[in-house]
Amino acid sequence: MLPRIIPSILSVVFFFSFLFFVAALLLQFVRLDPDDLENQEVFHSAPYDVFVYSAFYYNTSKSLGDSSMVILATADFEVLEHVKQLELLVINDTNRVMAVAELERVTIHDACKWIAMTATAEVVLNPSLLFVSLGGNHAAIPFEVVSTDPVPVVMCISPLFAAENWQNLLVSLHVYKRFGAHAHLYIRSVVSPMFEILRVYEMEGYVTLKPWNRINLLNRDERDFNPNLNVEFRSQAAAQTDCLLRYKESAEFVAFVDLDDLIIPRMANNYVNEFRFLAAENPTVAYFTYSKENTRTRAYKRANVFSIEHVLRSIQFEQATETGKMIAIPSKVNNTWIHWTHKSLKKLDVEASFNSITHLKHIDMLDGMGVDHERVPQYNPTTGADAEKPLISNKNIKMIEKDFNRMSWKSSIRRHLRSLPINMTYSKMISDCYKESYYTFHSANENHGMLCPGPERCDISAHKTRCWNSVGEYHSTRDGKLINIHFAENSDFALNDDGCQV
Missing domain, CATH: 3.90.550 (Spore Coat Polysaccharide Biosynthesis Protein SpsA; Chain A)
Incomplete structure (x- = not known):
């Protein structure tokens, strides 16, 4: 089946593409020294990676503080042992300031190697661009301004x-x-x-x-x-x-x-x-x-x-x-x-x-x-x-x-x-997979043999074609620890008997 980009997502992708384009222009303005850029060989040997899901800006917030930025990410839980904060470069129409974003654990356990975490900082009012700043390098992170329209x-x-x-x-x-x-x-x-x-x-x-x-x-x-x-x-x-x-x-x-x-x-x-x-x-x-x-x-x-x-x-x-x-x-x-x-x-x-x-x-x-x-x-x-x-x-x-x-x-x-499925093929396969890899051990309170639960462990290859993509990457050092930060691109897809639509 030919790929198809749905209109509502297309506008979002164009927006983020434009944001990355503006960020690239700004990096020329910042004039980072080429000598500060990471060596590709070092980059590929990095011990830690951080995948960024999203980032949000709050003009006012009851619990985060005014002019706050929150970055949501996932990474190996060992990252939190070596990196306590991220440095951000945040820019608005008149200012360009550095801010320190404190990393905080979200997932409560270490049963799975990769966990959710957030990084939060107070930044400049009404920012237009956000960068992670590590080791003298800067990489743009798209962010959203949080809505205040009431939804009870x-x-x-x-x-x-x-x-x-x-x-x-x-x-x-x-x-x-x-x-x-x-x-x-x-x-x-x-x-x-x-x-x-x-x-x-x-x-x-x-x-x-x-x-x-x-x-x-x-x-x-x-x-x-x-x-x-x-x-x-x-x-x-x-x-x-x-x-x-x-x-x-x-x-x-x-x-x-x-x-x-x-x-x-x-x-x-x-x-x-x-x-x-x-x-x-x-x-x-x-x-x-x-x-x-x-x-x-x-x-x-x-x-x-x-x-x-x-x-x-x-x-x-x-x-x-x-x-x-x-x-x-x-x-x-x-x-x-x-x-x-x-x-x-x-x-x-x-x-x-x-x-x-x-x-x-x-x-x-x-x-x-x-x-x-x-x-x-x-x-x-x-x-x-x-x-x-x-x-x-x-x-x-x-x-x-x-x-x-x-x-x-x-x-x-x-x-x-009339095209909706009658027999729930995927559901049964995934349910059986979860039982074999996780729930059987969980119900018996046996940690030995238990695997981190998730659909990636389930073989539905006869029915599934993967559709996903990501753009953007950043790699740098802080206090001698090398970290790679990856940015997610919004994508949407639907499965059918032949595979998926993007």
Whole structure:
């Protein structure tokens, strides 16, 4: 299939290309001495690499300080033992100043060799260009000015890889929308018709799509070292921190969920009021954690007869609990691992009797089924809840289904529904792979034999063509330690049976 660059991403790529072009012109103005440039032979023997995902500028921030810059990166955790800070050159219309960015660990453990980290510094007001300055050299890093447009609640969804579970996607998007949240979705790869449908949902304001980059070290052959084998679940902690940083000054609450996680407010008619209640009752906490309660439900495997109402009415709790997920108050949290933060911030473990995450752990995919249109699913978690109270009201079920019908009848969506997969080939392969490499050992509390979990370890080569790229690299020394810094280029792609589209 011929590559295709989607219009919304094309403008971003052009923007960053222009930014690098301007940076190159500025480097001529700075007049760096050619003798300061690194020798290529030394560069290729560098012991440490740092891959930069994103950078954000805050004109004002409640917890970061005014005129702050945050760089989000991933690297070998040993980097933090030898390099405590990065030096930045930051330029605006009138000034050019140096700033020191303190490195901070995000990932809480060393089970995987490469971890997420941030570097934060106060810089000049309204910067136009940002450079990392190491060993006398300067390299431009594209950055974004953080929006302050109000978005009360954001659902940050973990990066998708070879995603085909469209039933989960549609249920989540409509439930989030019904209760007042905006979804922010990271994508490594997704089946093509699902991606085309997502683009329509993005235009309708349900979701923001963000490509999530595969780590590409330009100076190292992956046959010798592949960092993607050494990051936890597609660098999920970095993605969650990226989402938190993006909405830090615009959202009241930022929740971190997987695609099969549903939060259904029980103590209020929407998310923001439920979360505000918890925050008011616990004014010193920085985040809440909702436990995950496993459920079983049913869904049609064919999109032409699929119904969100049928999925919701079929939900039954399995009396099994998994590690929960967090809802952050972004004015109090600057970065986060998957389930909690590395810093000792005060948290609230929400009792299941109050609410929990409805985890759509098991979905039976059927060709046809009988549905009780009067059934209202009961909220029946493992402990402490009143089983007489419904999980979701009949009114909300009907309103969600009505909204789904409105969207599914759009011609821009309907023409792709018939192409959605019926058998979840990728999902089963990846699930089996995770069990063999990680979950079997994790459940038995056995570290021996456990591998760093992630899809790069899963062989789906018969169905997948990799599509990724990165641009920009920087290499220099500080205090005798050589570091390579690589910059990610935004890219987006979709998988289908033939491979992928860029």
